[in-house]
Amino acid sequence: MASKKKTVSADASNPLGTLVNLWPYMWPHGRGDLKARVLWATFFLVLAKFVLLAVPYFFKWATDALNGKLDMAGLLPAFLLGAVVLVIAYNFTRVLQLGLNQLRDALFASVGQYAVRQLAHRTFVHMHQLSLRFHLERKTGGLSRIIERGTKGIETIVRFTILNSVPTILEFLLTAIIFWVAYGFWYVLITAVTVWLYIWFTIKASDWRISIRRSMNDSDTDANTKAIDSLLNFETVKYFGNEEMEAKRFDASMARYEKAATSVWTSLGWLNFGQGVIFGLGTTVMMVMSAFAVQRGEQTIGDFVFINALLMQLSVPLNFIGFVYREIRQGLTDIEQMFDLLEVDPEVVDKPGAKELAIGQGAIAFKDVHFAYDPARPILRGISFEVPAGKTVAIVGPSGAGKSTISRLLYRFYDIQQGSITIDGQDVRDVTQKSLRAVIGMVPQDTVLFNDTVAYNIRYGRPSATDEELFAAAEIAQIGHFIQTLPDGFQTKVGERGLKLSGGEKQRVAIARTVLKAPPILILDEATSALDTTTEHEIQSALDQVSKNRTTLVIAHRLSTVINADEIIVLRDGHIAERGTHASLLDQNGLYASMWNRQREATQAEEQLRKVRESDDLGIVTRGKPAAE
Known part of the structure; x- marks a missing residue:
């Protein structure tokens, strides 16, 4: 408090x-x-x-x-x-x-x-x-x-x-x-x-x-x-x-x-x-x-x-x-x-007598949630949905629809103006912030690392973890082999904000950190949207493994990463415009289907361009071969 x-x-x-x-x-x-x-x-x-x-x-x-x-x-x-x-x-x-x-x-x-x-x-x-x-x-x-x-x-x-x-x-x-x-x-x-x-x-x-x-x-x-x-x-x-x-x-x-x-x-x-x-x-x-x-x-x-x-x-x-x-x-x-x-008062404080969150299965529920950073500009307008224990629910929608706001509210970085957010039936405003955040793991879009070693940044998820647990988390995140190839291994310095690592490497470190924390609830906040297609597929396989048997809330920009979600919620202007599985949403031929078609066309265009470049490169190599060959 x-x-x-x-x-x-x-x-x-x-x-x-x-x-x-x-x-x-x-x-x-x-x-x-x-x-x-x-x-x-x-x-x-x-x-x-x-x-x-x-x-x-x-x-x-x-x-x-x-x-x-x-x-x-x-x-x-x-x-x-x-x-x-x-x-x-x-x-x-x-x-x-x-x-x-x-x-x-x-x-x-x-x-x-x-x-x-x-x-x-x-x-x-x-x-x-x-x-x-x-x-x-x-x-x-x-x-x-x-x-x-x-x-x-x-x-x-x-x-x-x-x-x-x-x-x-x-x-x-x-x-x-x-x-x-x-x-x-x-x-x-x-x-x-x-x-x-x-x-x-x-x-x-x-x-x-x-x-x-x-x-x-x-x-x-x-x-x-x-x-x-x-x-x-x-x-x-x-x-x-x-x-x-x-x-x-x-x-x-x-x-x-x-x-x-x-x-x-x-x-x-x-x-x-x-x-x-x-x-x-x-x-x-x-x-x-x-x-x-x-x-x-x-x-x-x-x-x-x-x-x-x-x-x-x-x-x-x-x-x-x-x-x-x-x-x-x-x-x-x-x-x-x-x-x-x-003298600046914290905006979010534990209420007097707040109890520790008693985590059971980890079911999440948003009920008629209204929220605005500024009263003149509402962000969420009566959002209601559930994430059943052990299931994966994805939140998608256009930019500014309020997707990332949902993860911030679940972490209780802000308090909502109306409605309730509960975990296993307990309102997040009635429990201590420390116990709430202890059960949630986050893999963000923009991973910022401390200017310290790889080991320090992974162990940040659970400072008391043993070396064996550290190595195991790195392997699950598919970064263990890469770390072993570094001259200083896990003691390699990552630089200011982790700038010595690539975007994919930073994301894997973030995944390993979350694996080490071993939270019952997982939030993936556009964790692959800033990566190239190849790296995205590699990171996505690691995320799929991490999210097994965990209550998972996925906030996604690329719809291809959420097609296997148990439910997909489509936000627009702070409202739930559509909801359902990937297949059912395509059948509705609404906002989700429109977004899917645009992204698929963009992906196909990128693939065709890549093939053209590869063929041009191959032609240059072939034309450049000596005649004797």
Whole structure:
């Protein structure tokens, strides 16, 4: 059943919603080891901040010691009052703070990667739960890019939310307390104003850059979609010599990406410059105040150095505030489309309490089935027929009559608007989709194979099958001998979409895959219509063997492949126009007989043309023989 895990709307203007969605992954349920890592990482995060605040103190004390102004007797141990020791302590605390930060990152690494993995897995599973309609309308290249950017954006948000936002706030509070206690209200006020202006400017500038980033992402997605689509259709590009046109389409998308990416980097430069100006002004005011205080004898040189060092330390997390905000906003932009995918509801879902299909003899029944992909264009208009257990029923008719729609409805890729479809008396809407599809085997017209080995593609029908069962299925599909002649045998790679194999070889692999699945119900969806006559006869004999003693639904274009069916149903405009056996339909002299005569005439013409070509070839060979022969 489709996942019902509710998500809060995620978009670039609603960071809280996305953080709510991500929280279960940052604090993973049932993973005590990862929760412990989060707690330890948080502990070292806080400890590192306290150590960091000790760094400018040692710098101040070392400066005062070198200037002869250090007055820390009673506060520091005697062995720490020397300038050299204080310099060593200063550098030691810097290294210690760096080590604690790295330890924090190392502890949190598995938590961040777990979040990426779980969300990527959830998205992948969700994609397979979505309807056939969604996948027919998708753009594969763009979809893969959305998921790729989304997973990276998730890692960014998870990491920076915990590892940078909290410590930055903590450091600012501690810095404010130190300034208040040691130097008074005005230092705190100037620090607060500087930080507020810095953050305000960062947010405004980052929001402005978001639209530029989104434009860059759209161009990147478009370019990747065109590249993938062009490469998937490599042969078509070559057939028409349109390499230059494809290159221009891709380059046009990349030109838009180039313009947007340039704007992204240019705007980043302005953002960094503005941040530097704001913090520089605040630092200048405070350093001038400290300089006057030193001249008045109210502060030491060490205090002057301490204030500067503390401000420089504060600039790092402040810069991180800008960086974190930018990264989170950009991460939100990157994953908003991914969350949009997660919010797409599957069109077909198991009803609550759906049971497993209890398969008996495998009888199929369509009763008054009405269906339309679009309400304005009905496809099936009250179709009723039965496929008795162990029998073969063929569906034929003109293109667009709704033949292939019947197989999709039986698989429940779509739900019908009216009527019922049952298997052994059980409505397919009342059983789980997994159990329904487990009892049906499909040999489609266009067999698309995975870019893996022959063995992998055949075993896909039943991954747990043994090698012996694999070999037996290949023999039944009449492809075993061919596979054995290949250099790598069953380990031969078939290429992208199986393009290294011929159409007949791919069909035999599809048949072997279905044989291995051993389903009680078989659907042959125009399985031989794209093949030549000779190959068709060879494949048809294999299909006849596979369909023995199975409930078989044949969707055919070539009528010669269904003459032995127990019943033939002729569709026209979504209605059953005729039905009966091959002989009885010919006797009716209706639509079926008309289709049969046209196909027979076309076949005879092809046969005559083939004989003429063979005779011409023979004549050429005879005329070309030497006279001595």
